[in-house]
Amino acid sequence: MIHVGIHGSTGRVGRLLIDNLIKDKEAKPYVLHAIEEFSFTPPKDAVVTDDVLTLLQKSDVVIDFTISIGTETLLENALKHPTPLVIGTTGLNEHQQNLLKEAANNMPILYSTNMSLGVAVLNRLVELASKSLSDFDIEIVEQHHRYKKDAPSGTALTLGEHAARGRGLNLDDVRISGRNGLIGERSKDEIAIMALRGGDIVGRHTVGFYNDGEFIEMNHTATSRDTFAKGAIKAAKWIINQPNGLYTISDCLGL
Numbered sequence: 097m098i099h100v101g102i103h104g105s106t107g108r109v110g111r112l113l114i115d116n117l118i119k120d121k122e123a124k125p126y127v128l129h130a131i132e133e134f135s136f137t138p139p140k141d142a143v144v145t146d147d148v149l150t151l152l153q154k155s156d157v158v159i160d161f162t163i164s165i166g167t168e169t170l171l172e173n174a175l176k177h178p179t180p181l182v183i184g185t186t187g188l189n190e191h192q193q194n195l196l197k198e199a200a201n202n203m204p205i206l207y208s209t210n211m212s213l214g215v216a217v218l219n220r221l222v223e224l225a226s227k228s229l230s231d232f233d234i235e236i237v238e239q240h241h242r243y244k245k246d247a248p249s250g251t252a253l254t255l256g257e258h259a260a261r262g263r264g265l266n267l268d269d270v271r272i273s274g275r276n277g278l279i280g281e282r283s284k285d286e287i288a289i290m291a292l293r294g295g296d297i298v299g300r301h302t303v304g305f306y307n308d309g310e311f312i313e314m315n316h317t318a319t320s321r322d323t324f325a326k327g328a329i330k331a332a333k334w335i336i337n338q339p340n341g342l343y344t345i346s347d348c349l350g351l
């Protein structure tokens with residue numbers, strides 16, 4: 097039985113990880129990291145802790161769905177006690193992304209801004225379309241629930257990276273995140289990534305390729321957050337058998 101630790105166990109995704117792991121035949125929710133009280137009853141036999149090092153020491157693998165500073169603390173502690181990690185938290189800053197790469201020299205880490213199969217395939221399609229439709233303007237729109245803290249979504253940024261890569265560009269050089277006022281005509285290479293927030297939208301991403309006379313829009317809609325929890329659990333079972341290094345969900349899915 098794989099002993100899974102959950103960082104962010106009281107959160108929207110964390111709670112679904114517990115629900116899915118309770119029913120799992122190969123893995124169980126063994127250590128739950130929580131800062132505040134649970135608003136639900138956690139499994140009786142799980143260890144509950146607010147100490148990150150204890151979480152790592154008692155787990156075969158830790159799944160993290162928290163907030164960027166939470167992931168930073170997890171990675172700092174994992175450098176003291178290397179443990180296979182699955183990280184889904186988005187909004188990591190440059191320092192935190194570098195920490196992720198550094199930690200991956202010492203343990204296997206799967207980091208993905210979206211744990212769904214659909215988005216993993218969409219990333220591939222976007223890169224191909226970007227390369228093939230070299231004259232088309234690329235625009236990305238993401239929509240999420242009102243509680244989401246970071247913008248744009250990690251998924252939208254990853255889709256943008258694939259779109260830029262398809263044209264041999266670096267997203268940081270061509271990304272824009274808003275338009276307002278007399279800004280002039282659109283430049284050829286720019287890739288806009290716009291964020292909408294409202295209601296209970298689980299996650300919706302549209303990548304549009306626009307030209308004179310035609311356009312293509314590729315859309316992915318997550319209709320259930322369970323998709324992310326199931327993807328992360330699949331990743332946890334896979335990452336424990338990998339050598340040290342940084343992986344994505346595409347590696348786990350063999351794409």
Ligand SMILES: NC(=O)C1=CN([C@@H]2O[C@H](COP(=O)(O)OP(=O)(O)OC[C@H]3O[C@@H](n4cnc5c(N)ncnc54)[C@H](OP(=O)(O)O)[C@@H]3O)[C@@H](O)[C@H]2O)C=CC1
Binds near residue numbers: 103161164184
């Ligand atoms: N990769 C993917 O497929 C997906 C990624 N996400 C990302 O996962 C993250 C979490 O999403 P979601 O579950 O909706 O968010 P929630 O706000 O519902 O949950 C966040 C969890 O993190 C805990 N937390 C907050 N601050 C810290 C900290 N400093 N250290 C440790 N734990 C902390 C919270 O505890 P408390 O309740 O006590 O504040 C809570 O348990 C976000 O970054 C989101 O973008 C979401 C869905 C899919």
Ligand SMILES: O=C(O)C1=N[C@H](C(=O)O)C[C@H](O)C1
Binds near residue numbers: 210245
């Ligand atoms: O916060 C969310 O809810 C989600 N976050 C991820 C992101 O930022 O891309 C993945 C998914 O879209 C849901």
